[in-house]
Amino acid sequence: MSPRNLDASMVKTVRSIAAALLTILLTLTVSARGQGKTAETTVWDKVFTDEQAARGKLSYQSACSDCHMEHLRGDGQAPPLKGEDFAPQWKTVGAFMAAMGSQMPPDKPGGLPFATYCDITAFILQANNYPAGNKELAGSLEELDKILLTPKP
Numbered sequence: 546m547s548p549r550n551l552d553a554s555m556v557k558t559v560r561s562i563a564a565a566l567l568t569i570l571l572t573l574t575v576s577a578r579g580q581g582k583t584a585e586t587t588v589w590d591k592v593f594t595d596e597q598a599a600r601g602k603l604s605y606q607s608a609c610s611d612c613h614m615e616h617l618r619g620d621g622q623a624p625p626l627k628g629e630d631f632a633p634q635w636k637t638v639g640a641f642m643a644a645m646g647s648q649m650p651p652d653k654p655g656g657l658p659f660a661t662y663c664d665i666t667a668f669i670l671q672a673n674n675y676p677a678g679n680k681e682l683a684g685s686l687e688e689l690d691k692i693l694l695t696p697k698p
C-alpha cells in the first residue's frame with residue numbers, strides 16, 4: 546500500500562466513524578423528542594371528572610357567579626371564564642389556577658380550600674368543552690402547570 550492509498554483509506558475510516566456518530570446523535574435526539582411528546586399532558590387528556598365538575602358548579606354558583614354569571618361570560622367588569630380566549634390567555638391549567646387563587650373571590654382572595662379551586666377549575670374546563678375522564682384534577686400548582694391548554698388536536 547502506498548502512503549497515498551493509506552491516507553485515502555484513513556480518510557474513509559474517519560468519514561465512516563463520523564457518519565456513524567452522527568447517526569447515533571440524530572437517533573438520540575429524535576427519541577428524546579419523542580419521549581417529550583408522550584410525557585406532555587394537555588387539557589385534552591381527560592384531566593377532571595364529571596362528578597368533580599358538578600361539585601365545582603355548586604361552588605362556582607355560591608362564590609363566583611354573582612359577578613362572572615351563570616353563563617360564565619362575565620358581567621362586563623368580571624371577565625368571561627369561557628370562550629375562545631380562554632386557552633390562549635392562560636396557556637396552562639396551573640397558570641389559570643394561580644391567577645384565580647391569588648385574586649378570587651375579591652373579598653377573600655385565596656380563601657377557598659385548594660380542593661374547591663380544583664373543583665371550580667374542573668367546572669370551568671367542562672364549560673370550555675374539554676373532555677372529562679375518570680381522574681380528578683388535583684396536585685400542586687407546579688404539577689397543574691404542566692397541563693397545557695393546547696388547541697384541539
Ligand code: HEC
Pocket residue numbers: 605608609610611612613622623624626641644645648649650651665
Ligand atoms: C364580586 C365580584 C366577583 C366575584 C364574586 C368573583 N370575581 Fe373573578 N373577577 C372579578 C373582576 C371584577 C375581575 C377583573 C378584575 C381583576 O382582575 O381584579 C375578576 C377576574 C377574575 C379572573 C381573571 C384574573 C386575571 O388575572 O386576569 C378569574 C380567573 C376569575 N376572576 C375567577 C373567579 C372565580 C373562579 C371566582 C369564584 C371563586 C370569582 N372570580 C369570583 C369579579 C369577581
